[in-house]
């Protein structure tokens with residue numbers, strides 16, 4: 020079981036994006052650094068005191084982003100790498116963050132991105148397997164429910180898969196859940212940390228409001244509306260951007276927050292716990308071997324996968340709706356590599 024105070028250290032939303040408890044620093048690469056997420060994510064990572072070196076790679080525009088970000092007056096070194104220099108970008112890297120790939124337009128599901136993004140993510144994972152086989156890989160590219168199994172299967176094929184080091188970034192769901200719950204309970208987001216489990220698309224996103232002292236006070240129509248908003252927060256942004264893409268700025272914030280958590284774990288900090296989509300035993304008996312739940316991060320990546328805990332009757336129904344869809348998404352990813 021996990022300690023609630025440990026959980027709060029990361030899950031609790033705070034005005035401080037980065038925590039740092041150690042002098043050890045790390046080399047981080049962003050693949051897709053020229054994009055809507057990649058650019059602000061690179062800026063935020065430049066501000067993270069745990070990052071020593073930042074390698075920015077994209078098939079378009081990374082050297083420009085690197086030149087720009089490199090002027091920020093923090094200690095880390097920034098280098099930009101263009102299309103033919105992926106291997107150089109990965110040299111000696113401990114953490115690889117992947118926001119490469121196309122975003123949604125209105126009317127699309129995340130699964131509609133599969134045909135384009137599956138091969139992008141597979142090829143990037145193959146390069147990581149070749150050049151930085153022990154790096155932690157943080158997958159942002161959608162559909163996360165399928166791209167994470169694609170990365171895992173690609174590493175497995177290359178003989179370097181360590182399930183403790185491959186993560187789907189579901190932090191934006193956690194960030195949204197805290198923000199939206201704060202809105203309806205009249206509490207600060209720091210008082211409304213919400214564990215979100217399952218996967219990262221619509222019905223596979225399962226917020227566990229009953230496990231939050233503020234969240235469990237929301238009921239009836241307000242509860243249904245809050246769950247819907249957390250599950251479909253991405254659509255809200257896609258519609259508002261009206262063809263110009265999906266969440267980029269809030270995702271960059273979430274991606275930087277999760278990267279900092281992984282670095283803190285690698286540094287040996289204790290009690291760093293947050294939901295993330297990883298190879299998981301929780302529903303493996305139902306053929307679902309990737310699942311997001313609270314995970315303690317440590318020096319090897321995943322330190323401990325926490326059970327999801329007690330669920331309300333409503334949450335049991337949400338989980339029943341999540342599991343079959345998640346299973347299909349995972350199988351689709353695996354089949355692509357096989």
Ligand SMILES: NC(=O)C1=CN([C@@H]2O[C@H](COP(=O)(O)OP(=O)(O)OC[C@H]3O[C@@H](n4cnc5c(N)ncnc54)[C@H](O)[C@@H]3O)[C@@H](O)[C@H]2O)C=CC1
Pocket residue numbers: 050051052053054055056057076077078079118119120121122123132136139143158159160161162163188189190191192219264265266267270
């Ligand atoms: N996990 C999550 O919570 C979220 C995931 N996303 C996903 O993140 C991805 C990126 O979104 P945006 O940054 O808005 O898209 P974008 O189109 O603005 O940027 C994507 C970048 O990837 C680059 N790229 C394409 N192929 C590449 C390759 N083979 N190697 C390196 N870079 C490559 C492009 O040149 C572009 O700069 C999308 O798949 C989106 O659905 C978006 C928001 C939240």
Ligand SMILES: O=C([O-])CC(=O)C(=O)O
Pocket residue numbers: 122123129161191252253254256257265266
């Ligand atoms: O909705 C999208 O396509 C982007 C995404 O994953 C999110 O914002 O949660």
